[in-house]
Amino acid sequence: MPRDIPVGNGTLLVTFDQYYRIRDIYYPYVGKENHSEGHPFRFGVWVDRVFSWVDAEGWQRALKYLDETLVSDVLCANAGLGIELSCNDAVDFRRNIYLRKVMVRNCRAAEREVRVFLHHDFYISETEVGDTAYFDPETEAIIHYKGNRYFLIGCLTAGGAGFDQYATGRKAVQGVEGTWRDAEDGLLSGNPISQGAVDSTIGINLQFKDAGEISFYYWIAVGNSYQEVCELNRLVLQRGPRLLMQRTADYWYAWVNKQELNFGNLPGAIIDHYKRSLLIVRTQIDNGGAIIAANDTDIAQFSRDTYSYMWPRDGALVAYALDLAGYSGVTGRFFQFCRDILHKDGYYLHKYNADRSPASSWHAWIKDGERQLPIQEDETALIVWALWHHFDQHRNLEFIASLYHPVITRAADFMAGYRDKETGLPLPSWDLWEERRGVMTFTSSAVWAGLQAASRFASLFGDVQEAERYQAAADEVKRGMIAHLYRPELKRFARMLSIKPGGGYEVDATIDASLCGIFQFGTFDAGDEMVVSTMRAIEKRLWAKTAVGGLARYENDYYHQVSKDISNVAGNPWFICTLWLAQYRIAKAATLEELESSLEILEWVISHALPSGVLAEQVHPYTGQPLSVSPLTWSHATVVMTVMEYLRKLERLVVCDNCGRPMFRLDRRGREIVSRDEDLDRIPIVNCPADRASDRFTL
Template sequence: MPRQLCVGNGNLLVDFDENLNIRDIYFPFVGMENHVNGHFCRLGVWVDGTFSWINETWEKKLNYKEDSLVTEVSLKKPELNLELLIEDCVHNFHNVLLRKIRIRNTSTTEREIKLYFSHDLHLIETDGGITAYYHPELDAIVHFKKNRYFLIGGVSDTDGLDEFAVGVTEFGGLEGTWKDAEDGRLSNNLVAHGSVDSVVSLKAKIAGRKDATVYSWIAAGRSLDEISELSDTIKTVGPERLVRETGKYFENWAKKSEINFGNLPAKIVTMFKRSLLILRTQIDNRGGIIASSDSDILRFNKDTYSYVWPRDGAFVSLGLDAAGYFHVTQRFFNFCGRAISKEGCLYQKYHPDGSWGSTWHPWSNSSRQFQLPIQEDETALVLFSLWNHYYQARDIEFISPLYKQLICKAADFLVKYRDPQTRLPLASYDLWEENRGVSTFTCSAVFGGLKAASKLAGVFGDIQRAEKYDIAASEVKDAILKHLYDDEKGRFLKMLKPDGKNSFIRDTTVDSSVYGVFEFGVLPADDVRVEKTMRAVESALWVKTNVGGVARYQNDYYQQVSRDIEKVPGNPWFICTLWLAEWYIARSELDKGLELLNWIADRASESGVLAEQIHPFTNEPLSVSPLTWSHSTFVLTVIEYLNKLNELKICEKCGLPIYRTKQGRLW
């Protein structure tokens, strides 16, 4: 199930699926140590002798409060005469998931209603060596393993926990203690160890047509003392106040930059702000920006997207900086400064603590000769994004410590990692992480990275380096135009693949990533070569179903749904569709750009979450959801639209640029 709601504070991140099951809890790093790991922490109800877990039989509305990271959820089951109105949030300062649940008794008679919360915690991503027990002084269940502690508590109008149970799960044929809730009674078992889970209940007696509010919480810490202090804080301050504090904090966070949204529809403005907030949940306070916290992808290849790809982080930084969130992106650049290798390149991906992430890129070729297991565009894009950051923030004190450590090391690597004959970058893996070669996207990113490094060197008066990087950038540009543009086809190639005989095979597959030629400044968007290329992208990669959208490239096999390549060249990706929008916007074709922005907003989830890709026939999210790259590209495209709108100075009365004639032609 895709993740419908994400709440977090940079240390603690919690994801909910469409049935409001908690599926992911990350702590103390965002994206590292998933203590649920795709299992289920359920919410259930007992009323009038009937039990029901929240599932597909309930009427559900899952959303967020406006401009906030506090959820707004409505759950109804008419046959039970019951409605639950739920607000979930992770406190902005305290590492606590707070759950406020208003129980509405829609019958005419007084009833006792019980809520059940199950917790299948796989601490440190394991299923053994875990202890769960009831702590009487805290009136809470505690799960712990090593230095990871989770406290589960709650309170109703009149009391704390009603009943509880801890026991064995997923071992010896046992499903789990959560099954104990289904008869409306819990065993009050005091302790269990090994592979364990727990359930707690809260009860409320509610008159007919009235409601009552209960609160539950999960506190995370590194010791019993830490979670005990959090428990004391919750009970002293009160969970209601903590929920209000969180709402107010993120409302103000979302309004950091006062932006004039011009003629943009309300749904795009809402989606813009929601994207910023969702991005914040996926960013660790130590700088790591993960691709996605959705762990369901584990079923596909036994790995996740919960890593820091420098590429994704660079694109997220471009979007956040465009929206004015410089303080958030600075942590990412510092992260890259710590992560950069002695060679001067960044590797495929990292854990949020800075250690290397898993990889499928080999360290040698078929002849057992060493090769760097990299995607070179990742190193280049960090430089490109860092210059963009400085250009807007003008904070020289921030970039000064990064100059030698990150900027010069990375730029020197880009200069050296080139073919002495062609002057193109040497082979590395492409941005899709599938093919090793010399791709148009990577070469364009290297050009953009070298130009950025030249400008940054100029900021520090380092004329020699500025000239060196600028010359190298010019050489890369000339080489791109010479070797990667196909005059016969009238468009840029996807890549040149080494043939093992000191030559290359030309890959003419139409690939959306060639947008990088104009995005990183190799050529302007209105250059005839760019225009022909982007027209080919739109023609060949637009999905010809009622869904629409742009595929990555022809015959994209990843999560492939249809083999009718002419009709469905691949699944529609949000980023690829937005790249087409960026091109139209850069050409001042704002109507077309707005049309594609609307297409994106219409295909987000009810809560505003954007997946990586969608089903070409049903619009259902595919792969991971949310994908930070999707949200950041939406933010960036909106800002580019507004910048172009301001540049064109659209007349409010007629809706045309002020430099158009009555015939509508440009002067």
């Protein structure tokens, strides 16, 4: 079940499912310590002696965000009950407080009592063992705690009162389901304390004289002690939950618009999705620097593990996108994280937890009695590559100097040495899909790019010999790619070379979308015939021949496979792979018309997002429904990357015939440019977002 409308502040992350039930609560790291373990926090209504949870039949749900914010905009309507619930959710941008505004609408012209119930199914520190839930008379709140993790649940109605009912109880033991069952008769027991495997439910009683609306606020304050959550609770009561939600909406609106970009001829829907993707990416990044792949615990049912880790490759590509978009503060913390986790021998392991500890892995250190490195070498290479682009974008020399020896030269020394002496190519490692070990074209492209970046850094810092050594290694990698990975008989690049037991290599000719790496990192020009023929084969073979469309990872992709009709559906369409095709069109474009051909792919992505704008990892090839985890940080970052690459190419294409200077600028200076050139008639000047203040939301 895909996660939707995540809200967070880099320390506290709250996610929902399609039924508008809270499913994940991460604290104190994004991705680490999930205090619900995927169990639903239920939300329901009792009216006219009938009870219904909002996930039940009869409810229509629309889950979205307020435009350009990380505040949700949710409507749950039940025509049979004559009830609508309009809700907004947010995590305060500064304090660890989850907030919800609930507007209950009585749609019938009659006097009615409506009781709203909110249920909490905590698994504190990722286990139900040893939890306590109790009513605290000091704060008139429900508190769940274990060790140094505290969760205070409060409520405020229009009259200034808190919740009217509560119950704590045991769950999932001896047939006991929990206090949510107690709520279904409209009355809670008032049990004041429970320990062990426990849950809690609160109830708010609302009296309607006629058709109309009544609102209340609800919150969960999260901290490491009783004193901390009490202080947060006082903050909510003193300043008011409405003000906290409004300031959070204002903060994220300012954050996503801070660059004041000129979006040129991009359609409004693409601009909106670009901003939505930036915001969703930020929810998946820990304030300590870890860029988490995804936070969706439902995937654990397949392998008893999740995506709540930092993969250096994913992180590097996300950081590259954010640097293009101008978010150096976020990416700077990521690169400092990478400094702290680099292995002493200069490589990165499979993946990491947000607290910098090594994460779970299936890459072995030994095979057939021989030691091997359990790495995906592209992860090491792309960190160095992304660092160069970070510097090129922001010119923060002192920051880069602090990483030069701890990260750049150590990683470059490893890459330069971890190569086959005969071919010049990298030695075998795991592929980016984590499924096979060999010498990948993608990895080789990444290593070339990493060594190129290291050579540039070495030149920058006056290390002439190191610069030459890294450049020579990069040149050897590229020559090896042409000699061994490009296959004249196929008229394209092969996916991989595998070492034969008796020596030599076996060619894996599978068409794989990762072959896009040959142009993505600058190894070969997008117009090079080797690239053109390879990309032609990728699009022809991997594009789904269904009404859904989209690009698969590779031929006969087994991961979450739903179709055995391999000739028409090579695999499920992935958002990142489909967007790589757009990036290729952008890179190759020599005219405005060629550049604009990439927009249809961005529009395809938008059409297959959830209504909130959330992108999963992949979609069903026949229904278009999301598959695997959601949201996938990499998917959203690739939207950001593609849009920024489009705008950069637009700058290069729209130039003055006389002087060759750009007549379109993507940054804020673009709003100052005035031109009569006919091409610019198609590229409107975008005004400052502050000019749209009158159109903004209020809470």
